[in-house]
Amino acid sequence: MNLLRFFPPALMLGSILLAAPGGAAPQTIKPGETWPDDRGRHVQAHGGGIIKLGDTYFWFGEDRSEDNDPGKRYVACYSSKDLAHWTFRNQVIKLSDPENFGPKWVLERPKVFYNEKTKKFVMYMHIDGPSPTSDPRNGYALARVGIATCDTVDGDYQYLKSFRPLGLESRDIGQFIDDDGSAYLVFESRPKRGFYIARLSDDYLDVEKEVCFIRSPLEGGAIVHYDGLYYAIGSRLTGWAPNANKYATAPSLSGPWTEFQDIAPPETKTYGSQSTMMIKVAGAKATTVIFMADIWKPKTQWDSRYLWMPLEIGGGKLWLPEPRPWTLDMETGEARIVE
Ligand code: DGJ
Numbered sequence: 516m517n518l519l520r521f522f523p524p525a526l527m528l529g530s531i532l533l534a535a536p537g538g539a540a541p542q543t544i545k546p547g548e549t550w551p552d553d554r555g556r557h558v559q560a561h562g563g564g565i566i567k568l569g570d571t572y573f574w575f576g577e578d579r580s581e582d583n584d585p586g587k588r589y590v591a592c593y594s595s596k597d598l599a600h601w602t603f604r605n606q607v608i609k610l611s612d613p614e615n616f617g618p619k620w621v622l623e624r625p626k627v628f629y630n631e632k633t634k635k636f637v638m639y640m641h642i643d644g645p646s647p648t649s650d651p652r653n654g655y656a657l658a659r660v661g662i663a664t665c666d667t668v669d670g671d672y673q674y675l676k677s678f679r680p681l682g683l684e685s686r687d688i689g690q691f692i693d694d695d696g697s698a699y700l701v702f703e704s705r706p707k708r709g710f711y712i713a714r715l716s717d718d719y720l721d722v723e724k725e726v727c728f729i730r731s732p733l734e735g736g737a738i739v740h741y742d743g744l745y746y747a748i749g750s751r752l753t754g755w756a757p758n759a760n761k762y763a764t765a766p767s768l769s770g771p772w773t774e775f776q777d778i779a780p781p782e783t784k785t786y787g788s789q790s791t792m793m794i795k796v797a798g799a800k801a802t803t804v805i806f807m808a809d810i811w812k813p814k815t816q817w818d819s820r821y822l823w824m825p826l827e828i829g830g831g832k833l834w835l836p837e838p839r840p841w842t843l844d845m846e847t848g849e850a851r852i853v854e
Contacts, residue, residue: 542599564626588622680722798848
């Protein structure tokens, strides 16, 4: 088994253990399988993001339900206390083309931030579509972010505006909230062949300051702060097709960042998935970092799956173990592979 592959025992995860069969186990997370919500329907939160309020996690993502109105774009919100059982809360966005972007307009990768000062929930989304001034075959020419806000976490979000962050083309977005609560947008910028980490304004309604530009053409940007180091994961630019996702580390968000390295055997193409976020769960005994990724099914998007796995992480190394069913103990923070 590969848990020890790159890790001397001292570095070994602290968090991934092998579970004995039987026993009162928490709910199993099954990478790649359908993930039923409390209604028994497959969770629709693709390209998603998660925030934690009190002891509750809220998962937002693209709702690609087959019966959605094809003219609208949807974002769904789910809640959970254990990251395994998800309760459907609301389709928080049910939006008709808000700025005459055209019938092929795109809303992807929604991320919600809670602003303590304004008490508003602020959603960022990748807004795109063909541009009247570019090749109509390019469905991602607008390259903007949109913002919607709400007074409650799972209410109906009101669309406010779209713009190019820092005046730059922006496609895939990621969110990062540091341990001190500061909020960052991660966005891929193709003309620059890299991605930005940028700080949000005080009210979160703007992208204020470039913190770092990482010159590596990667999207699906995800960042975690673990044991004194920042780890960033991204995927190469291959559309819906999976590729070998990579990671780099830095002592500070502003860098310097190491070279990017594979997070999994490259021939597996990240086990058919693409990064969207990392979540850190700190318990009484261990801190587990979960890799959240999408297994896209571009022709049947509603059936796209999720690959969530605890990462092997520490000392500047990061590795995605081969996906297997696992459980997470929210008290101890320990992840267990189900044998
Ligand atoms: C890869 C991105 O990560 C997805 O969110 C989506 O934009 C696809 N490209 C579209 O091809």
